Amino acid sequence: MTIEELLTDGMLETFRDRAAGYDAANSFCHEDLAELKDVGYLKMFVPEEWGGLGYRLEEASRAQMRLASAAPATALAVNMHLVWTGVARVLRARGDDSLDYVLREAGLGEVFGFGVSEAGNDQVLFDSRTVAAPLEGGGYSFTGTKVFTSLSPAWTRLGVFGRDDTGAEPQLVWAFIDRQEPGYSIKDDWDTLGMRASQSCTTVLAGAEAPADRVFRKLPVGPNPDPLVFGIFATFEILLASVYAGIGGRAVELAVQAAQRRMSLKTGKSYAQDPDIRWRVADAALAMDGLYPQLQVISRDVDEQADHGRFWFARLSGAKIRATETAKQVVELAVRVSGGAGYFRGSELERLYRDVLAGLYHPSDDESAHGTVATAWLGPLED
Incomplete structure (x- = not known):
């Protein structure tokens, strides 16, 4: 099943409509989760022979981007289940069956x-x-x-x-x-x-x-090379980055819509013809264009068991930081393009602006990511 068949345009519109209500009421996405379970979304990492979709991490990353473009908080919640099933898949692909029961139970409807x-x-x-x-x-x-x-x-x-x-x-x-x-x-x-x-x-x-x-x-206790640690770090960072990439992608769409909708009294033309607005939209699109291939390559490298040696954790934490910081930058650009209407409670862009800030708090944070990258390139700090 393709991602577009799994998450249809109609489903995404329904999720997007619900997202505002969940946000206003501070309530859990029960209806979204029920629909995702019905279509087998929570079984994406489960092998087909166990009732799942048999997705790889690369496909799961794209699916989470698509879901987050409509309902970021729903995608973030589902991420935690997908982390455990993704870890089980990563281990199984490397000959470790210690979490196979996670995949089997997810195939039977358990939520992790x-x-x-x-x-x-x-x-x-x-x-x-x-x-x-x-x-x-x-x-x-x-x-x-x-x-x-x-x-x-x-x-x-x-x-x-x-x-x-x-x-x-x-x-x-x-x-x-x-x-x-x-x-x-x-x-x-x-x-x-x-x-x-x-x-x-x-x-x-x-x-x-x-x-x-x-x-x-x-x-x-302490850092160690166990495959479980790699599996958790890889799936968590990549799927988390995918959620924020989905937010950034949607922000570009909203910026385009706002630029085309808003009319200038001075020129009589839409703001899509204003050079400054065009520059901001282009800047947002350029930033996102650099993020998509990075997530595609790093998720594919996990799937294909590429050997990045001591640079693995640096690349994973770097992908997360780049995704969350880029998404934050892009949402802010979209806010600048949208005008004052985007400042009012209840607008989609206002909600995305608040949602995207959560990316600052997820591990790896900015400080630890820079420490990881510095250690990979320069070696550990001396005592």
Whole structure:
């Protein structure tokens, strides 16, 4: 199934119409998610023989751009499910079947959430403030607070990690917990500037238990070359960048529409004939034209297992930073083109302007990305 068949123009218009209502009410995108599930969107990484679409990361990136052009917050929410299924696909392609059950369960309709981010944890994937306590039989209980847990009202499986200090060396334990089991609570605290329909609420783990068969990795604290870390970083950064590329692409479309619609009293012509406006629209289009091929190539490189050696993480974090910063710049250019109407609450461009700012907060942030790139090129800092 092509991406255009999966996400039809009619679906996108419906999603775009709903987006304003979700934003105004600060409500979750229940209807969008239901329609996406119905057409198999959440199964895009699932192999065809397991009931999915068999998409690669390159196709998923383009699909998320298309969805985000209509409903950015919906795309951001769905991203978290796609990260886990994408990680499972990346591992499977490399001969690691430890998360095959994620793909099988996604094929049966399970929805996966991403309970990883923690306030103040600048180590991100390499350490955790959450306590992972071993249980008899090989399971673990998790106690800690996870922030920005997108899909909070809808996930059925939540991927979490925490730190186990009970052994000779500390280790990071990765597992899935089930929504039907006790030991966690979700705060109703998602009242944000933008991306409101994602409902990325805070999740408090209070002894949430994962049985042994749901504990899928134990890693040492600190950076390490485990394929899981690469899989999470690659799928998260590329799919996140794709969402913001979708916002930027839509902003160019809105800028063109505004320029053609607005009329100059001085010249009697549309602003599409004004040299300054034409320059701004061209500047926005040029910026986006440079972003699309980068995302296409880097996602294809993950799919085809290209060898970028020590530069992999630099290129992935660089793609995310370039996408979010470019989208922010392009939306601002579109705002300048649109005139005062774009400043009013309820306009699509006003919502995109707020939504695009969320890109500043996702990892990798600007500082860590520059640190990663500097280390790749110059080596680590000396003690």
